[in-house]
Amino acid sequence: MRTLILLTTLLIGACSAGPQPIRYGEDACNYCKMTIVDQQHSAEAVTLKGKVYKFDAIECLVHYVSPLDETTFSHLLVANYDNPGVLIDAKTSSYLISPNLPSPMGAFLNAFDDANRSSAVQREMSGELHNWQSLKRTITTRNQIPN
Amino acid sequence: MSRGLSLILFFFLVSISTSVGNKLHVGQDKPYATIHSALAAATAGDQIIVHSGVYRECPVHINKSITLTGYGMPVLDAEGEKEGFIIEADSVTLEGFEIRNTGFSYIEDRAGIRVKRKHISSFRTTDYITLFFGIYLEHAKSGIVRNNALHGKPLGEANSGNSIHLWYCADIDIEGNLIRGHRDGIYFEFATECRIRQNISEGNLRYGLHFMFSNDDIYTGNTFRDNGAGVAVMFSRRIHMLNNLFHLNWGQAAYGLLLKEIYDAEIRENIFQKNTIGIFTEGSNRINYVDNDFLNNGWAVKVAGGCEKNKFHWK
Numbered sequence: 282m283r284t285l286i287l288l289t290t291l292l293i294g295a296c297s298a299g300p301q302p303i304r305y306g307e308d309a310c311n312y313c314k315m316t317i318v319d320q321q322h323s324a325e326a327v328t329l330k331g332k333v334y335k336f337d338a339i340e341c342l343v344h345y346v347s348p349l350d351e352t353t354f355s356h357l358l359v360a361n362y363d364n365p366g367v368l369i370d371a372k373t374s375s376y377l378i379s380p381n382l383p384s385p386m387g388a389f390l391n392a393f394d395d396a397n398r399s400s401a402v403q404r405e406m407s408g409e410l411h412n413w414q415s416l417k418r419t420i421t422t423r424n425q426i427p428n
Numbered sequence: 429m430s431r432g433l434s435l436i437l438f439f440f441l442v443s444i445s446t447s448v449g450n451k452l453h454v455g456q457d458k459p460y461a462t463i464h465s466a467l468a469a470a471t472a473g474d475q476i477i478v479h480s481g482v483y484r485e486c487p488v489h490i491n492k493s494i495t496l497t498g499y500g501m502p503v504l505d506a507e508g509e510k511e512g513f514i515i516e517a518d519s520v521t522l523e524g525f526e527i528r529n530t531g532f533s534y535i536e537d538r539a540g541i542r543v544k545r546k547h548i549s550s551f552r553t554t555d556y557i558t559l560f561f562g563i564y565l566e567h568a569k570s571g572i573v574r575n576n577a578l579h580g581k582p583l584g585e586a587n588s589g590n591s592i593h594l595w596y597c598a599d600i601d602i603e604g605n606l607i608r609g610h611r612d613g614i615y616f617e618f619a620t621e622c623r624i625r626q627n628i629s630e631g632n633l634r635y636g637l638h639f640m641f642s643n644d645d646i647y648t649g650n651t652f653r654d655n656g657a658g659v660a661v662m663f664s665r666r667i668h669m670l671n672n673l674f675h676l677n678w679g680q681a682a683y684g685l686l687l688k689e690i691y692d693a694e695i696r697e698n699i700f701q702k703n704t705i706g707i708f709t710e711g712s713n714r715i716n717y718v719d720n721d722f723l724n725n726g727w728a729v730k731v732a733g734g735c736e737k738n739k740f741h742w743k
Contacts, residue, residue, distance in 0.1 A: 306633050306656070309681040314688055314710065316634045316656050316681060318611055383595070387617065387641050387663070 298331040300356050300368065312341035313386060320365035322384045322391070327356040340388035342371065343420040359392040362402075372413045375399040379408025388420060455479030455502075463488050463496075463504075470494050478502045478525070486510040491517050498524030506530045512540040539564035539593075540578075543571065562591040562610065570599045580610035580632075591632070594619040602627060607636075613655065616642040625649055635660045635686075636677075639667060647672060652684075658703065660686040661693065669695045677703045684725070687712045695720060705730050713737055 303325065308317045311334040317323050324342035326334045336342045339359045346357065358368035362382075375396040382402075384390045389408070393399040399410055411419060452466040452474060453459055460466035462485055466476045472493040480500030487510050490496065494517075503526045504512050512527040527540040543565045562578040565571065578591045591610040592602060597619045605627045607613040613629030613636045616622065624647035629636035636652035637659040639645065646668040652658035658674040660683075661667050667690065674684030684703035687693070689711045696718040700706035706725040709715070711734035718741045722728035731738070 307680070313662065314681075314686060314708075315660065315662070318634055383617070 298327075298333075300325055300327050300358055301333045301335075303335050303368075305366075308335050310335065310337035310341050312336055312345045313338075315385070319360075319385050321360055321362050323360045323368070324371070325356070325358045325368055326354050327358075328353055329355050331355075338385040338388070339371075339376075339390050339392055340384065340386045340420055343417055347417050347421045361394050362391040363393060363398065369394045374413065376411040376413075376416045377403055377406070377408050378411065378419070379403065379406045381406040382408070388423075390416075390420070450474045452476045453479065455481055467492065467494075486512055488513050490515045490520050490522070493517050493519040495521040496523070496525075497521075498526075501526050503528060506538070506540075509538075511538050511542055513542070515541065515543045538589075542566070543568040562589075562593075562607075564593045564595075565597050565600065566595045568594070568597045568600065571597075572601045572603070573605065574601070575604045577606045578610070579608050590615040590638075591629075593617075594622065597622065601625070607632070609633075612636075612638040613652075614638070616640065616645065618642060620644050623647075627651075628653070630654050632656065638662075639664045642667070646670070651675065652677070654678075657681070657683040657686050659684075660688070661690050662686075662688040663690070664693075665691045667693045669693065670697055672698045674698065674700045674703055674706070676701075679704060683708045687715070690715070694718070699723065700725055700728070708732070709735055709738075711735065715739070717741065719743055 303317055303323050305318055305320060306316065309315065310317055315337045317335060317337040319337060322338050324336040324339045326342060326346060334345065342359065357371035359371045359374055361367045361369045374392040374394060377391050377393065377399045378389050380389055382389055382391050403410055452470055454463055454466045454476060455478065458479060463478060463483055464485055470476055470492055475495040475497060478496065478498050480502050482503045482505055484505045484507060486504060486506040490513060501524060506512050506529045508529045512530055513522060522541065530538045530540050541563045544567060563573055573592060580591060589610060590612045591607045592614045594600060594616050595618060598621050600622045602614060602624045603626055607627060607629040608631050611633050613632045614624060615638045617640045619642045622645045626649045628651045630653040632655045634656045636655040637647060639661045641663050643665040648670040649672065651673045653675045655677055658677045677684050682704045684700045685707045687709040691713050693715045695715065697720065699721045701723040702725065704726045706722050706728045708730045710732040713736045715738045717739065
């Protein structure tokens, strides 16, 4: 009986695992296989079962998650452009696609934790603002490779 | 009569060609004390000769079609917070400098040499050392990057920059460079019809050479040794890969050559030696693999999903 309780506790412990830190220069992107090095554009998804997927660019997270059921993820996280290495909630972030701010996979996509801040950067750098929903539509309908 | 006219024309041509090309000397006890003062006095076609010494006047904007030559390897010191040379004119030649201390910033990519100009008919550089980004070409066309020694200093791994970085470029030759210790040795994004020959790219954090969204390029006779992965070709079309050595790319996510979403490529007569995986390919179509040698790799070739119409030949 005691063994059973111990085992149950261990299993619950394993299930509640949350996000993991990205090991920059070592971890590979789950979507495009590139080694993750850019602390301003990385991203992470954690499933309800606790499996962690890491991405080198926010556009890779979007491509990965869009065809899937979002409710199966406990966390969707993106790097905060203003605070390199810090991951923030993808669903509440404000996004700027600006030709003057390149990102690792060619989408020119950057995330900010606050809509006032992304608007301010937009005024300086130009580009288009998005929330999570409009971002998914925009990224998945664009052609990735030029001819 | 017509003979007389052509003679006169000939004289005109000679007098024009000798009237350009003044030499302006920079250095201690020279007519110009700083590179900036010589640049201000120079006109198109002049040569500025910079003698040995340490110059702290970064960034140096070159906005005239001139040749800038270092004698005795003068040092341009960016003092940890600036860029080195910024080329903003056509037909500029830059050679024989050591560039130091360009420093690191999240906000801007600080380069040792930055080229931002649409038509560089002759752009050459030689011999220098730098930190963070080495040579950054944006919207450059028709240039040569030859015989440079580029030594990055990884400042905490994720923070290092690329050594030779091309962004929206065309018709660039990258030859005979020695590249060490950057993020990517050579990085191509939207760079077309470029040639990469006889370079050595080693000890870089991520890739020795990296193509993103770049079409119709060729790389030949290069050595890629001891990088995170030798070469990554991604989201690109019609890349030719000939006579290269992929050596000692060893580790958990290490490949000699990583192919992802590429089309119509030719991979011919390369040597893959002692890599964890010689070639890893995914989502790549119509690739010809011809006469490649695979020696002592963990796996020679791993083919993942979405690969169609690939051909492996051995003569």
